[in-house]
Amino acid sequence: MSLLFSPIRIRSLKLPNRIVMPAMHLNFTMDGMVNKKLIEFYRLRAKGGCGLLQIGGCPVDPEAGGEYMIGVNGDKYLPGLKSLVDVIHSEGSHCGLQLYHAGRYTYSFFLGGKQPPSASATLSGLTREMSREMTVEEIRKTVQDFADSAARVKEAGFDVVEVIASAGYLVNQFFSPLTNLRTDEYGGSLENRLRFGVEVVQAIRRAVGPDFPITVRLSGNDFVEGSNTNKENALLAKALEAAGADMFNVTGGWHESRVPQITNALPRAGFAYLARNVKRLVKAPVAAANRINTPEMAEQLLRDGWCDLVSLGRALITDAEWPLKAREGRSADILHCISCNQECLDNIFQLKPLGCLVNPRVGHEDEPEAPKTPAKKVLVLGGGPAGLTAAATLARRGHSVEVVEKRERVGGQVFAASVAPNKSEFATLAETLFRQATLAGATVATNVELDEKGIVARRPDLVVLATGGQPLRPPIEGLDRPEVVEAMAVLDERRSVGQRVVVIGGGPIGVEAALYAAAIGTIEPETAAFLLRHRAEDPETIRALLWRGNKQVTLVEMQSAVGQGIGKSTKWIAMKEIKEMGVEVLTQARVVRIDDAGAHLDTPEGARTIPVDTVILAAGMTAHNPYANLAARMGDKVVVVGDAGGVSDAAGAIRDAYRKLRAV
Ligand SMILES: Cc1cc2nc3c(=O)[nH]c(=O)nc-3n(C[C@H](O)[C@H](O)[C@H](O)COP(=O)(O)OP(=O)(O)OC[C@H]3O[C@@H](n4cnc5c(N)ncnc54)[C@H](O)[C@@H]3O)c2cc1C
Ligand SMILES: Cc1cc2nc3c(=O)[nH]c(=O)nc-3n(C[C@H](O)[C@H](O)[C@H](O)COP(=O)(O)O)c2cc1C
Ligand code: SF4
Structure with a gap:
């Protein structure tokens, strides 16, 4: 029997499975209001079978974060939040909202030039700016802001409210001896440093009543020298449980940690030990997080007692149907996140909306599919990311697609991309793209290189040129030497x-x-x-x-x-x-x-x-397009995609192929 698909109770809430999508900023709203883009993103994840979707983080006060985050700190946000909750519920899933205060991780730029508030005046390792010490009145007001926002979360119909006590945000800033230099009742001893987080959870409990579930995002270890380790953070969990918390989602590190947290450098499920460490001290269910990619791994973690739930962040960005496919034993059909961060976290850092290297539909869930066109016979030349994406996109639309790859394997440059330290997941990209193309019905032939005659002989209605890139050779004397x-x-x-x-x-x-x-x-x-x-x-x-x-x-x-x-x-x-x-x-x-x-x-x-x-x-690389003459002769019967049309990267190649062919 699958543990992953067994129900679990979080206070009054019964979840149908153990899959949680953690809170992730998406940058889909610029004014804090829920919009169609957000709704359709979460509708697909709810429909895909995720047990609990955590939305946010959402600033509890205008100083707590930016306008580009989903809003919860005023009643004007309620109608939008309600419509989001309704959609998630109508798809049979459950949802929570994460309450967020960045403290010294906010840039003064977002505060009209004012210094960001924190437990103490310290230099933020993320923003390189000095924070200022909050007064006791401000602390009390902030605790109340959490409570007021929590009441709104409940009013909007969410099933859960979450507090962020991870990543180095305000709760961490009070708890850490590195960032809390206070000498009053909020600083000094462990008990005093815990006080702010405890008061926040207690105030939320008062605001939402005895039955409403409160979850906490916890940093299992700050991974910052001089800050809290796995020992102290487990104690934080214990204190927050006593204050009213009902579940912990345990991640690791702060934004300024110099220990990789969500890249390929971290082995899959590499932080599960932090969840187990918290589990020893609390009775509440604990979710393990970070780099949990496959259903097999998720099941094993639950079976072996590392955690009670699994938190799948980017895995569910990449494939909204991950839970559905896992339940049906279609693990091989899952589009796997490769932990590249290229289109998700890196976009967020640049204030751009979230996307996904592997799945070009992410961030465009609200765009309707183009109407079908008469079936065509399509020949795709090149089986790299662009060619395979083109094949999957076209085959899904009902076209008859053949991919011809000159090498013995498909994947193109992706194999070279998977070799350096911390890049191994790129090999799964080749597998994922190949699987998607063949699942959609495309046929793939390797070790075949056609000349123009061979192409014409196949009588294609459309030729997709996806022949990729090749290395540039600068004019350096001696480049032809054997070394x-x-x-x-x-x-x-x-x-x-x-x-x-x-x-x-x-x-x-x-x-x-x-x-x-x-x-x-x-x-x-x-x-x-x-x-x-x-x-x-x-x-x-x-x-x-x-x-x-x-x-x-x-x-x-x-x-x-x-x-x-x-x-x-x-x-x-x-x-x-x-x-x-x-x-x-x-x-x-x-x-x-x-x-x-x-x-x-x-x-x-x-x-x-x-x-x-x-x-x-x-x-450097340059475009490799051996069929440029054919392209010139066949006009609009030829589409050039990926690096063959101009060198970019795998994300660009996949996006280019999808965008050019999604309406064909
Ligand atoms: C070492 C390295 C690291 C990289 N790291 C990253 C990274 O971290 N992130 C990122 O986004 N991108 C990365 N890239 C770039 C990325 O891999 C490429 O941009 C991407 O693979 C381009 O996809 P494509 O399908 O357009 O071309 P390619 O991957 O070049 O694929 C083209 C395919 O066409 C085939 N082909 C060529 N001519 C013919 C022909 N006549 N008939 C049939 N088949 C033919 C080739 O054999 C090849 O399989 C990296 C590249 C390298 C080399
Ligand atoms: C784009 C992006 C935004 C994120 N924003 C938040 C956030 O607002 N709150 C939070 O608790 N974690 C946030 N995280 C961390 C994720 O919740 C998750 O812990 C992390 O991605 C590791 O898990 P994964 O490997 O399953 O993706 C974010 C991660 C990403 C990639
Ligand atoms: S962009 Fe990369 S890391 Fe982010 S969700 Fe997609 S595959 Fe995963």
């Missing part, structure tokens, strides 16, 4: 490289190639676990063995910085690894010649020669 290899080839074929490596180009691909080379000779995680478990080596030695390989890698970039083009949420990790792995970075430098002596560079400090065994070329 020079393209980054694409190194990564795609997992080639071994020589002892002394120079990487030309510090863009995203160059950084990945450098990390790949630098990781050669590091120990496997299993070996590290063995050494740690048996205390065979001290932890610092094990760290060094994990980080330092046996290659000497130099990354050469013409611009003033490397890694330009990598998203905000993952770039800092790549840069941290470049440093920890001992990659030498040379900026404003260029390789001018390669010969027997090595790579000759122009650097701001003057000419330099680096003896080298392997030169990895990562000087």
Whole structure:
């Protein structure tokens, strides 16, 4: 019997399954009002079978967050919230709303230049701005703001109200000795630092009555030096439970933590231990969160007692029908989140609406499907992300689609993209896209390369050119030497490289190639676990063995910085690894010649020669479109998609193919 699909009670609420979608900012509203975009996004997730959908976070006061978040701090928001709740209920799901106060994580820009309020005046590691200490009157008013908003949550018809006590927001700021330097009853001892969070939950309980469920988003460990660890945060859960909390959704870290939390660097379900740690101290149900991707993993976590519920954030962004497919045993049909953050978190950081690299429909749920057109015979050339997305999009619309891929496998550059440290999930992207195309009815032939005659002979009504990108070769003397290899080839074929490596180009691909080379000779995680478990080596030695390989890698970039083009949420990790792995970075430098002596560079400090065994070329990509003539001749019977029409990235290629073909 499935535990995932067994019911669970949260105070008065009975959920039909153990799947929770945690609160996530979507940036779908710019004035705080619920709109059609939001409603249709959540309608699909409710219809998809998620047990509990948490909406928000929603600022409890105008100073608590921005207008671009869903509003709850005034009665004007009630009609919209009610209509959202009605839709979720009509689809058979349940919903809660997360109450949010950013404290020192708000930018003064959003407060008309005023200093953000916090437990104390400290420098925010996220905004690099100083906060100001809240007065006791302000604290009391804020506690009341939480209670007033909670009353509105209940009035709007939500089933649950949630408080955010994670990610380094205001409740954390009061609880942490790092950010709470107060000497009054809200600072100092553990009990005093707990007081604000406890008062918030108590006030909410008074506002919503004895039966209404209150849930808490908890940081299982702050992962910030000098702040609370798993020990203190479990105590916070215990105190909040005593104050009236009925469920905990346990995540890890603050925004300013230097421990990766939601990227591919964190192993799948890597923070489940934090949920189990909280579970030891509370009776209330506990959800584990972060990087729980597959139904099998979710089921195992429940079975093995790590948690009582599973929190699926981006998994449910990518596939609204994840629960439905899981229940029907169609795990292979799920569109898997690859933890890239490219179109979700990175968009939010740029105040753009949320999307998804894997699923181009995300953020467009309110757009009606285009009316069907007469069935066509379509030939797709190229089985990379663009070609496979084109095939799935067209086949779903009833067209007869054949994909022809010249290589032995589909996926295109995605395989090269999956090789560097922390990029393994890109391999699942190839599987997901292939599965979606074939599920929709497209046929896929590999090891086939057609010439123009072959294309015409197939008599297609439409040809989709998705032949992708190819490496650029800058005019550098010596590029034809045997020690020079393209980054694409190194990564795609997992080639071994020589002892002394120079990487030309510090863009995203160059950084990945450098990390790949630098990781050669590091120990496997299993070996590290063995050494740690048996205390065979001290932890610092094990760290060094994990980080330092046996290659000497130099990354050469013409611009003033490397890694330009990598998203905000993952770039800092790549840069941290470049440093920890001992990659030498040379900026404003260029390789001018390669010969027997090595790579000759122009650097701001003057000419330099680096003896080298392997030169990895990562000087950018350019469109590869071998059928440009055909495109010119066949006119509107040819559509060019993805990198073949102009180099972008996988997100851009998928989006491009979907947008160009969704109405064909
Ligand atoms: C190392 C690396 C890391 C990357 N990391 C990221 C990342 O983190 N995020 C991101 O969004 N993007 C990333 N990218 C870029 C991304 O992979 C590409 O932008 C994306 O794959 C482009 O998709 P596409 O389908 O247009 O082209 P491609 O992936 O290039 O696929 C084209 C396909 O067409 C086939 N083909 C070519 N000619 C023919 C022909 N004549 N007949 C039949 N088939 C043909 C090719 O074999 C290939 O399979 C990375 C790329 C690399 C190389
Ligand atoms: C775009 C985005 C916005 C988020 N906003 C919130 C938020 O408002 N409140 C919150 O508690 N967590 C927020 N989170 C964290 C998620 O709830 C979740 O904990 C995180 O994505 C890890 O879980 P996952 O791997 O299942 O996605 C956000 C995450 C993303 C990707
Ligand atoms: S953009 Fe990437 S991380 Fe975000 S939901 Fe989609 S696949 Fe997951």
